[in-house]
Amino acid sequence: MPETPVSDGPTIGIVGLGRLGSALRSVCRANGARVTLTASRSDGWSVEAVPEVLVDASAPEAHTEVLAYCAAHRVPLVACVSNLTDTQWKALEELAGAVPVVRATNLSFAHYLQVRVTEFTAALTTGRYGPTTTVRERHPLGKAHRPSATALALADTWAGASGRAVADIADERAGLPVSEHEVTHTWDGESLHVRHHVGSWTVPARGALAAAEWARAASPGLVTMRTVYDDLTARSTA
Known part of the structure; x- marks a missing residue:
């Protein structure tokens, strides 16, 4: 009511x-x-x-x-x-x-920061510093759509900002609510992980x-x- x-x-x-x-x-x-x-x-x-x-x-x-x-x-x-x-x-x-x-594909403020960090990283990793970039998402069992809309949006953000497509989008159905989304940039011998976790609705x-x-x-x-x-x-x- x-x-x-x-x-x-x-x-x-x-x-x-x-x-x-x-x-x-x-x-x-x-x-x-x-x-x-x-x-x-x-x-x-x-x-x-x-x-x-x-x-x-x-x-x-x-x-x-x-x-x-x-x-x-x-x-x-x-x-x-x-x-x-x-x-x-x-x-x-x-x-x-x-x-x-x-x-509202994703409502979280920290996801907004993750998007901004992804754009910032794209601007600084041109030419010889260009990484291999992947996206991973995890939701509990029962989440119907694979990959999630947020994972696809992160991949689109990277492609739009860098001019390079992500190498892979991995999806997992396990664990606790609510979700995890991670953007990983890999160079020779090092990697950068930008991970966002939400534990409450x-x-x-x-x-x-x-x-x-x-x-x-x-x-x-x-x-x-x-x-x-x-x-x-x-x-x-x-």
Whole structure:
């Protein structure tokens, strides 16, 4: 059910009450963000009031209904579902013509730093210093998609920044929640490992709330968490 606010935080809608959605609900409660809409496969949609931002932490099957709601009510969207079809990604781009849309492949701030380090490394390892670069990801058993969207995004980041494709993307299904992603650069006799580990669903939930707060005041358009964190870190150092 929708919840009573404890302060003047943004009003949030949460679609999908699995691990991420449930963690986001708890983070909202702790940070004074009122949840005025929840939706799940088992309980349907429960709406107390139109939220200022909708966070989609559900599944591709709910995508059409989520986009229709955002379009009808002019609600910004934080899209956390990564395994969408090309047609669904196109529909997300079309929605961004009317409202702010954050495409959140990975919500973690430390992942944002990992991306920035990857770009920095690419800029410094040209010519004779060019490494062999690989990406490794680990998720618990049950993670459906291999490789993960984050691993593919890291590989794309390296290729775009360096002009060189990664040599391999390794995926593993074992261990504890939530995930590990590692970029390894290898030269003759040495290697550099940039590893990011997330051990709690609270971490991406905090990122989802940060993205929602950012999207509430944003202009229509499609952005990634890179844009969100670029803006938030610039504000914090201004």
